[in-house]
Amino acid sequence: MNIRTAPLTNARMVLGDEVVHGTLAVSGGEISDISQSGSSVAEAEDLEGDFLIPGLVELHTDNLERHMMPRPKVFWPATPALLSHDAQVTAAGITTVFDAIAMGGTAWNADRETIMNTSVEAVGIAKSDDVLRADHRLHLRSEVSNPRAEELFERFADDPLVGIVSLMDHTPGQRQFVDLERLKTYFMSRYAMSEGQFEAYLRSKKADQEAHAHEHRQVIAAGARDRGLVLASHDDATEDHVEEAASLGLTIAEFPTTIDAARAAHACGMRTIIGGPNMVRGGSHSGNVSAGDLAKAGLLDAFSSDYIPSSLLHGAMLLHDKHGATLPDAIATVTRNPADMAGLDDRGELRIGARADLARIRSLDDGTPAVLAVWREGKRVI
Numbered sequence: 001m002n003i004r005t006a007p008l009t010n011a012r013m014v015l016g017d018e019v020v021h022g023t024l025a026v027s028g029g030e031i032s033d034i035s036q037s038g039s040s041v042a043e044a045e046d047l048e049g050d051f052l053i054p055g056l057v058e059l060h061t062d063n064l065e066r067h068m069m070p071r072p073k074v075f076w077p078a079t080p081a082l083l084s085h086d087a088q089v090t091a092a093g094i095t096t097v098f099d100a101i102a103m104g105g106t107a108w109n110a111d112r113e114t115i116m117n118t119s120v121e122a123v124g125i126a127k128s129d130d131v132l133r134a135d136h137r138l139h140l141r142s143e144v145s146n147p148r149a150e151e152l153f154e155r156f157a158d159d160p161l162v163g164i165v166s167l168m169d170h171t172p173g174q175r176q177f178v179d180l181e182r183l184k185t186y187f188m189s190r191y192a193m194s195e196g197q198f199e200a201y202l203r204s205k206k207a208d209q210e211a212h213a214h215e216h217r218q219v220i221a222a223g224a225r226d227r228g229l230v231l232a233s234h235d236d237a238t239e240d241h242v243e244e245a246a247s248l249g250l251t252i253a254e255f256p257t258t259i260d261a262a263r264a265a266h267a268c269g270m271r272t273i274i275g276g277p278n279m280v281r282g283g284s285h286s287g288n289v290s291a292g293d294l295a296k297a298g299l300l301d302a303f304s305s306d307y308i309p310s311s312l313l314h315g316a317m318l319l320h321d322k323h324g325a326t327l328p329d330a331i332a333t334v335t336r337n338p339a340d341m342a343g344l345d346d347r348g349e350l351r352i353g354a355r356a357d358l359a360r361i362r363s364l365d366d367g368t369p370a371v372l373a374v375w376r377e378g379k380r381v382i
Contacts, residue, residue, distance in 0.1 A: 005356065005378040009039040011052040014331045015350050024052060026356040029377035034352060047360055050372060054335040054348050055095025055357030056312050059164060059273060060139055060232075060254060060304040063089060064099045064123075068115045075114065078122035083131070090133040090382050092309035093359035093371040096339070096347060098139035098164050099123060103152040120156060127161065133374075133381035135357075139164040141234075144216040145209040153220045157227060163342055165224040166232040166254055167217050167245070169209065221248040230342055232273070236261040242268055252341055254304070257288035262299040271301040271341055276311030279303065279318050291315065295323045302337040313361065317369045 005026040013020050013034065023044070025033040067081035067088075089097050101120055102112040126132050138161045142153050156162060193201065224231050232252035233245035242253065242261055246268035253265035254273045262272050272294070278284050279291035294300040300319070305312035312334050320330035332348075339348030347355040356378040361369050374382035 005375065007039045007041050007044040008047055008052060008358070009044045010049055011047040012049060013350055014051055014053045014328055016332070016336065017328050019327055024350065026378040029356055031350060031352055031354050031356050034350060050360050050362045052350070053331050053359050053361060054350055055359055055374065055376060056093045056334045057338040057342070057344070057348055058089065058094045058097040058305055058312060059302070059338045059342055060100050060166070060306065061089070061097060061309065062100050062307050063305070063309055064119055065102070065112065065115065066307065068119055078118040079126065082119070082122045082126055086132045086134055086136070089309045090374055091371060092305070093313050093361065093374055094134055094309060095357035095359070095374065095376045096135045096137070096344065098137045098342065100139045100141050101156070102141045103143060103146070103149060103156070120159065124159070124161060133376065135376065136161070138162045139166065141166050141168055142216070142220050143168050143170065144220065145169050145205065145213040147208060147212055149212065149216040150219050153223060157223055157229070162229060164230045164232060165220065166234050167220060167250070168234040169213055217248065221250070225249050236265065239264040242270065246270060259289050259293060259297060259299065262289070262294050263297070266299055271337070272299055273302045273304045274300050275306045276303045276315030277306055277308050279315035280311045292323060295319055295325070300333065302333050302341060313369050313371065317363065317367070321367055
Protein backbone atom coordinates (compact mmCIF):
# COMPACT_ATOMS: atom_id res chain seq x y z
CA MET A 1 0.00 0.00 0.00
CA ASN A 2 1.09 3.60 -0.63
CA ILE A 3 -1.63 5.69 0.95
CA ARG A 4 -1.30 9.32 1.98
CA THR A 5 -2.29 9.61 5.62
CA ALA A 6 -2.86 12.85 7.49
CA PRO A 7 -0.75 13.23 10.65
CA LEU A 8 -2.32 11.83 13.81
CA THR A 9 -2.02 14.41 16.56
CA ASN A 10 -3.01 14.95 20.20
CA ALA A 11 -2.32 11.26 20.80
CA ARG A 12 -0.83 9.42 23.76
CA MET A 13 1.57 7.26 21.81
CA VAL A 14 2.68 4.01 23.43
CA LEU A 15 6.29 3.60 22.37
CA GLY A 16 8.64 0.75 23.20
CA ASP A 17 9.53 1.99 26.68
CA GLU A 18 7.44 5.10 27.34
CA VAL A 19 4.18 6.90 26.60
CA VAL A 20 4.52 10.31 24.96
CA HIS A 21 1.94 12.90 23.94
CA GLY A 22 2.25 14.29 20.45
CA THR A 23 2.00 13.59 16.74
CA LEU A 24 2.76 10.66 14.47
CA ALA A 25 3.27 11.09 10.72
CA VAL A 26 3.05 8.46 8.00
CA SER A 27 4.60 8.32 4.54
CA GLY A 28 4.64 5.46 2.06
CA GLY A 29 2.89 3.13 4.47
CA GLU A 30 5.57 3.61 7.15
CA ILE A 31 5.92 5.75 10.24
CA SER A 32 7.96 8.76 9.09
CA ASP A 33 8.05 10.91 12.22
CA ILE A 34 7.15 10.87 15.92
CA SER A 35 7.19 14.19 17.76
CA GLN A 36 6.18 15.39 21.20
CA SER A 37 4.29 18.38 19.84
CA GLY A 38 1.10 19.24 18.06
CA SER A 39 0.76 19.38 14.29
CA SER A 40 0.45 22.53 12.20
CA VAL A 41 -0.97 20.56 9.27
CA ALA A 42 -4.56 21.65 8.69
CA GLU A 43 -5.87 18.18 7.90
CA ALA A 44 -4.17 16.51 10.88
CA GLU A 45 -6.54 14.14 12.70
CA ASP A 46 -7.09 15.02 16.35
CA LEU A 47 -7.13 11.83 18.45
CA GLU A 48 -8.44 13.77 21.47
CA GLY A 49 -5.84 12.38 23.85
CA ASP A 50 -6.65 8.73 23.09
CA PHE A 51 -3.92 6.10 23.06
CA LEU A 52 -2.21 5.31 19.77
CA ILE A 53 -0.61 1.86 19.78
CA PRO A 54 0.89 -0.47 17.16
CA GLY A 55 -1.57 -2.72 15.36
CA LEU A 56 -1.96 -5.99 17.26
CA VAL A 57 -0.23 -9.17 16.09
CA GLU A 58 -2.19 -12.40 16.54
CA LEU A 59 -0.23 -15.67 16.25
CA HIS A 60 -2.96 -18.24 16.92
CA THR A 61 -6.70 -17.80 16.44
CA ASP A 62 -9.43 -20.31 15.66
CA ASN A 63 -11.84 -17.49 14.79
CA LEU A 64 -11.92 -18.24 11.05
CA GLU A 65 -12.98 -21.80 11.82
CA ARG A 66 -15.82 -20.50 14.00
CA HIS A 67 -17.11 -18.43 11.09
CA MET A 68 -16.82 -21.34 8.67
CA MET A 69 -18.71 -23.66 11.03
CA PRO A 70 -20.96 -21.39 13.11
CA ARG A 71 -22.97 -24.37 14.38
CA PRO A 72 -22.12 -28.08 14.62
CA LYS A 73 -22.42 -29.61 11.13
CA VAL A 74 -23.30 -26.19 9.62
CA PHE A 75 -20.70 -25.23 7.00
CA TRP A 76 -20.61 -21.64 5.81
CA PRO A 77 -19.13 -20.66 2.41
CA ALA A 78 -15.44 -19.93 2.87
CA THR A 79 -15.15 -16.48 1.32
CA PRO A 80 -17.98 -14.75 3.21
CA ALA A 81 -16.83 -16.52 6.38
CA LEU A 82 -13.32 -15.15 5.86
CA LEU A 83 -14.57 -11.62 5.20
CA SER A 84 -16.63 -11.67 8.40
CA HIS A 85 -13.67 -13.02 10.36
CA ASP A 86 -11.40 -10.37 8.86
CA ALA A 87 -13.77 -7.56 9.83
CA GLN A 88 -14.07 -8.90 13.37
CA VAL A 89 -10.35 -9.26 14.02
CA THR A 90 -9.56 -5.86 12.53
CA ALA A 91 -12.25 -4.23 14.65
CA ALA A 92 -10.42 -5.73 17.64
CA GLY A 93 -7.27 -3.81 16.63
CA ILE A 94 -5.53 -6.77 14.98
CA THR A 95 -3.59 -5.83 11.83
CA THR A 96 -1.54 -9.04 11.45
CA VAL A 97 -3.23 -12.38 12.00
CA PHE A 98 -2.00 -15.95 11.67
CA ASP A 99 -5.15 -17.95 10.95
CA ALA A 100 -4.79 -21.33 12.68
CA ILE A 101 -5.70 -24.16 10.31
CA ALA A 102 -6.21 -27.61 11.85
CA MET A 103 -4.39 -30.27 9.84
CA GLY A 104 -7.01 -32.99 9.97
CA GLY A 105 -9.71 -33.83 12.48
CA THR A 106 -8.74 -33.45 16.10
CA ALA A 107 -9.80 -35.12 19.30
CA TRP A 108 -13.08 -33.26 19.45
CA ASN A 109 -13.88 -32.07 15.94
CA ALA A 110 -13.51 -34.37 12.95
CA ASP A 111 -15.30 -31.78 10.79
CA ARG A 112 -12.19 -29.60 10.80
CA GLU A 113 -10.79 -31.56 7.86
CA THR A 114 -13.88 -30.64 5.86
CA ILE A 115 -13.07 -26.93 6.10
CA MET A 116 -9.28 -27.22 5.91
CA ASN A 117 -8.80 -26.96 2.15
CA THR A 118 -11.43 -24.31 1.55
CA SER A 119 -10.18 -22.04 4.31
CA VAL A 120 -6.58 -22.10 3.05
CA GLU A 121 -7.76 -21.44 -0.49
CA ALA A 122 -10.02 -18.58 0.59
CA VAL A 123 -7.24 -16.81 2.48
CA GLY A 124 -4.91 -17.06 -0.51
CA ILE A 125 -7.45 -15.74 -3.01
CA ALA A 126 -8.72 -12.90 -0.82
CA LYS A 127 -5.19 -11.80 0.02
CA SER A 128 -4.11 -11.80 -3.64
CA ASP A 129 -7.23 -9.78 -4.51
CA ASP A 130 -6.32 -7.29 -1.72
CA VAL A 131 -9.80 -7.30 -0.17
CA LEU A 132 -8.73 -8.04 3.40
CA ARG A 133 -8.32 -5.37 6.05
CA ALA A 134 -5.72 -7.23 8.13
CA ASP A 135 -2.55 -8.92 6.90
CA HIS A 136 -3.51 -12.61 6.96
CA ARG A 137 -0.98 -15.44 7.21
CA LEU A 138 -1.31 -19.14 8.03
CA HIS A 139 -0.49 -21.18 11.12
CA LEU A 140 -0.59 -24.94 10.53
CA ARG A 141 -1.86 -26.86 13.56
CA SER A 142 -0.36 -30.32 13.08
CA GLU A 143 -2.09 -32.94 15.21
CA VAL A 144 0.79 -35.39 15.52
CA SER A 145 -1.36 -38.33 16.63
CA ASN A 146 -3.46 -38.10 13.47
CA PRO A 147 -2.58 -41.01 11.15
CA ARG A 148 -2.40 -38.56 8.18
CA ALA A 149 -0.51 -35.76 9.93
CA GLU A 150 2.61 -35.97 7.76
CA GLU A 151 0.61 -36.09 4.53
CA LEU A 152 -1.46 -33.05 5.51
CA PHE A 153 1.59 -31.06 6.57
CA GLU A 154 3.31 -31.71 3.23
CA ARG A 155 0.16 -30.64 1.38
CA PHE A 156 0.30 -27.11 2.80
CA ALA A 157 3.83 -26.54 4.12
CA ASP A 158 5.10 -24.81 0.96
CA ASP A 159 2.25 -22.31 0.78
CA PRO A 160 3.98 -18.89 0.90
CA LEU A 161 1.47 -17.66 3.50
CA VAL A 162 2.52 -20.31 6.05
CA GLY A 163 4.71 -18.84 8.78
CA ILE A 164 4.07 -20.93 11.91
CA VAL A 165 3.69 -24.66 12.52
CA SER A 166 2.56 -25.97 15.89
CA LEU A 167 2.89 -29.58 17.04
CA MET A 168 -0.21 -30.66 18.94
CA ASP A 169 -1.38 -33.78 20.69
CA HIS A 170 -4.91 -33.65 22.07
CA THR A 171 -4.98 -37.31 23.10
CA PRO A 172 -7.16 -37.54 26.24
CA GLY A 173 -5.37 -38.14 29.52
CA GLN A 174 -2.48 -35.71 29.11
CA ARG A 175 -1.60 -32.08 28.37
CA GLN A 176 -4.84 -30.08 28.15
CA PHE A 177 -7.04 -33.09 28.90
CA VAL A 178 -5.59 -34.60 32.07
CA ASP A 179 -8.97 -34.73 33.85
CA LEU A 180 -10.78 -37.58 32.10
CA GLU A 181 -13.91 -37.26 34.22
CA ARG A 182 -14.33 -33.64 33.20
CA LEU A 183 -13.65 -34.60 29.59
CA LYS A 184 -16.17 -37.44 29.72
CA THR A 185 -18.87 -35.14 31.07
CA TYR A 186 -18.16 -32.65 28.30
CA PHE A 187 -18.15 -35.22 25.48
CA MET A 188 -21.22 -37.10 26.68
CA SER A 189 -23.23 -33.88 26.85
CA ARG A 190 -21.79 -32.17 23.75
CA TYR A 191 -21.83 -35.15 21.40
CA ALA A 192 -24.53 -37.30 23.00
CA MET A 193 -22.04 -40.13 23.65
CA SER A 194 -22.84 -43.08 25.84
CA GLU A 195 -20.27 -44.10 28.42
CA GLY A 196 -19.37 -47.09 26.27
CA GLN A 197 -18.87 -44.90 23.21
CA PHE A 198 -16.63 -42.58 25.21
CA GLU A 199 -14.47 -45.49 26.40
CA ALA A 200 -14.15 -46.74 22.81
CA TYR A 201 -13.20 -43.23 21.73
CA LEU A 202 -10.46 -43.10 24.37
CA ARG A 203 -9.00 -46.43 23.26
CA SER A 204 -8.97 -45.30 19.63
CA LYS A 205 -7.23 -41.99 20.35
CA LYS A 206 -4.62 -43.58 22.60
CA ALA A 207 -3.87 -46.20 19.94
CA ASP A 208 -3.37 -43.45 17.35
CA GLN A 209 -1.01 -41.64 19.69
CA GLU A 210 1.09 -44.73 20.35
CA ALA A 211 1.29 -45.54 16.65
CA HIS A 212 1.98 -42.12 15.17
CA ALA A 213 2.73 -39.23 17.55
CA HIS A 214 6.47 -39.68 18.08
CA GLU A 215 7.36 -40.23 14.42
CA HIS A 216 5.13 -37.41 13.17
CA ARG A 217 6.53 -34.99 15.72
CA GLN A 218 10.07 -35.70 14.48
CA VAL A 219 9.27 -35.62 10.77
CA ILE A 220 7.09 -32.49 10.81
CA ALA A 221 9.54 -30.59 12.98
CA ALA A 222 12.33 -31.41 10.53
CA GLY A 223 10.19 -30.39 7.56
CA ALA A 224 9.32 -27.07 9.17
CA ARG A 225 12.96 -26.36 10.10
CA ASP A 226 14.09 -27.10 6.55
CA ARG A 227 11.59 -24.52 5.27
CA GLY A 228 12.56 -21.88 7.81
CA LEU A 229 9.16 -21.92 9.50
CA VAL A 230 8.62 -20.92 13.12
CA LEU A 231 7.82 -23.92 15.31
CA ALA A 232 5.60 -23.95 18.40
CA SER A 233 4.65 -26.54 20.98
CA HIS A 234 1.12 -26.69 22.37
CA ASP A 235 -0.31 -27.36 25.83
CA ASP A 236 2.99 -28.43 27.39
CA ALA A 237 2.34 -29.72 30.90
CA THR A 238 5.68 -31.11 32.05
CA GLU A 239 9.39 -30.37 31.87
CA ASP A 240 9.75 -33.44 29.64
CA HIS A 241 7.27 -31.97 27.13
CA VAL A 242 9.27 -28.76 27.01
CA GLU A 243 12.66 -30.45 26.74
CA GLU A 244 11.41 -32.55 23.84
CA ALA A 245 10.07 -29.43 22.11
CA ALA A 246 13.31 -27.50 22.58
CA SER A 247 15.37 -30.42 21.28
CA LEU A 248 13.37 -30.28 18.02
CA GLY A 249 14.01 -26.59 17.49
CA LEU A 250 10.68 -25.24 18.73
CA THR A 251 10.93 -21.64 19.91
CA ILE A 252 7.38 -20.92 21.14
CA ALA A 253 5.41 -22.63 23.92
CA GLU A 254 1.71 -22.09 23.26
CA PHE A 255 -0.60 -22.22 26.26
CA PRO A 256 1.56 -24.13 28.78
CA THR A 257 -0.86 -25.77 31.18
CA THR A 258 1.33 -25.60 34.30
CA ILE A 259 3.69 -23.06 35.81
CA ASP A 260 6.43 -25.72 35.80
CA ALA A 261 6.12 -26.09 32.03
CA ALA A 262 6.19 -22.32 31.51
CA ARG A 263 9.26 -22.02 33.73
CA ALA A 264 10.98 -24.85 31.84
CA ALA A 265 10.17 -23.15 28.54
CA HIS A 266 11.91 -19.96 29.65
CA ALA A 267 14.87 -21.98 30.89
CA CYS A 268 15.16 -23.56 27.43
CA GLY A 269 15.00 -20.19 25.69
CA MET A 270 11.42 -20.65 24.47
CA ARG A 271 8.87 -17.85 24.75
CA THR A 272 5.32 -18.36 25.95
CA ILE A 273 1.93 -17.51 24.47
CA ILE A 274 -1.00 -17.41 26.90
CA GLY A 275 -4.69 -17.13 26.08
CA GLY A 276 -6.26 -13.69 26.34
CA PRO A 277 -9.53 -15.30 27.45
CA ASN A 278 -7.64 -16.82 30.40
CA MET A 279 -6.62 -13.32 31.54
CA VAL A 280 -10.03 -11.73 30.91
CA ARG A 281 -11.94 -14.50 32.70
CA GLY A 282 -9.47 -14.61 35.57
CA GLY A 283 -8.45 -18.19 34.93
CA SER A 284 -8.37 -21.11 32.51
CA HIS A 285 -11.72 -22.59 31.48
CA SER A 286 -10.18 -26.08 31.65
CA GLY A 287 -8.54 -25.73 35.05
CA ASN A 288 -4.99 -25.08 33.86
CA VAL A 289 -2.58 -22.46 35.21
CA SER A 290 -3.93 -18.91 35.14
CA ALA A 291 -2.46 -16.15 33.01
CA GLY A 292 -2.30 -13.98 36.13
CA ASP A 293 -0.08 -16.47 37.93
CA LEU A 294 2.23 -16.71 34.93
CA ALA A 295 2.40 -12.91 34.73
CA LYS A 296 3.26 -12.70 38.44
CA ALA A 297 6.07 -15.21 37.90
CA GLY A 298 7.44 -13.29 34.91
CA LEU A 299 6.60 -16.15 32.53
CA LEU A 300 4.10 -14.47 30.19
CA ASP A 301 5.60 -13.23 26.91
CA ALA A 302 2.64 -12.81 24.59
CA PHE A 303 -1.10 -13.22 24.37
CA SER A 304 -3.24 -14.99 21.78
CA SER A 305 -6.92 -14.22 21.46
CA ASP A 306 -7.54 -17.94 20.69
CA TYR A 307 -11.34 -17.93 20.28
CA ILE A 308 -12.31 -14.32 21.23
CA PRO A 309 -10.57 -11.64 19.10
CA SER A 310 -11.30 -8.79 21.53
CA SER A 311 -9.53 -10.66 24.34
CA LEU A 312 -6.13 -9.85 22.81
CA LEU A 313 -6.17 -6.15 23.68
CA HIS A 314 -8.36 -6.66 26.77
CA GLY A 315 -5.88 -9.17 28.19
CA ALA A 316 -2.97 -6.80 27.64
CA MET A 317 -4.78 -3.92 29.33
CA LEU A 318 -5.63 -6.11 32.32
CA LEU A 319 -1.96 -7.02 32.55
CA HIS A 320 -1.34 -3.29 33.00
CA ASP A 321 -4.38 -2.38 35.10
CA LYS A 322 -4.39 -5.33 37.52
CA HIS A 323 -1.01 -7.02 37.36
CA GLY A 324 1.42 -4.11 37.52
CA ALA A 325 2.97 -4.20 34.05
CA THR A 326 3.90 -0.84 32.57
CA LEU A 327 1.68 0.13 29.67
CA PRO A 328 4.51 -0.23 27.10
CA ASP A 329 5.37 -3.70 28.45
CA ALA A 330 1.71 -4.74 28.48
CA ILE A 331 1.11 -3.55 24.92
CA ALA A 332 4.31 -5.32 23.83
CA THR A 333 2.68 -8.68 24.68
CA VAL A 334 0.26 -8.17 21.78
CA THR A 335 2.48 -6.20 19.39
CA ARG A 336 6.30 -6.25 19.52
CA ASN A 337 6.71 -9.61 21.27
CA PRO A 338 4.50 -11.73 18.99
CA ALA A 339 5.91 -9.94 15.92
CA ASP A 340 9.41 -10.85 17.07
CA MET A 341 8.37 -14.43 17.84
CA ALA A 342 7.04 -14.78 14.28
CA GLY A 343 10.16 -13.24 12.74
CA LEU A 344 8.38 -10.06 11.60
CA ASP A 345 10.83 -7.23 12.29
CA ASP A 346 8.95 -4.57 10.32
CA ARG A 347 6.00 -4.12 12.68
CA GLY A 348 4.81 -4.27 16.29
CA GLU A 349 6.30 -0.99 17.51
CA LEU A 350 5.80 2.75 17.05
CA ARG A 351 9.17 3.72 15.62
CA ILE A 352 10.33 5.55 12.52
CA GLY A 353 10.60 3.16 9.58
CA ALA A 354 8.15 0.57 10.95
CA ARG A 355 4.94 -0.28 9.14
CA ALA A 356 2.20 2.18 9.94
CA ASP A 357 -0.04 -0.48 11.47
CA LEU A 358 -1.85 1.48 14.16
CA ALA A 359 -4.82 1.37 16.50
CA ARG A 360 -6.54 4.18 18.38
CA ILE A 361 -7.91 2.97 21.70
CA ARG A 362 -9.75 4.45 24.65
CA SER A 363 -10.35 2.88 28.06
CA LEU A 364 -13.98 2.98 29.16
CA ASP A 365 -15.09 3.65 32.73
CA ASP A 366 -15.19 -0.06 33.53
CA GLY A 367 -11.67 -0.55 32.17
CA THR A 368 -12.72 -2.18 28.89
CA PRO A 369 -10.55 -0.99 25.98
CA ALA A 370 -12.51 0.27 22.99
CA VAL A 371 -10.89 0.26 19.54
CA LEU A 372 -11.95 3.45 17.75
CA ALA A 373 -9.85 3.34 14.59
CA VAL A 374 -7.34 1.05 12.87
CA TRP A 375 -4.81 1.71 10.11
CA ARG A 376 -2.81 -0.86 8.13
CA GLU A 377 0.25 0.48 6.33
CA GLY A 378 -1.21 3.95 6.75
CA LYS A 379 -4.59 3.12 5.22
CA ARG A 380 -7.53 3.42 7.56
CA VAL A 381 -9.38 0.09 7.63
CA ILE A 382 -11.69 0.68 10.63
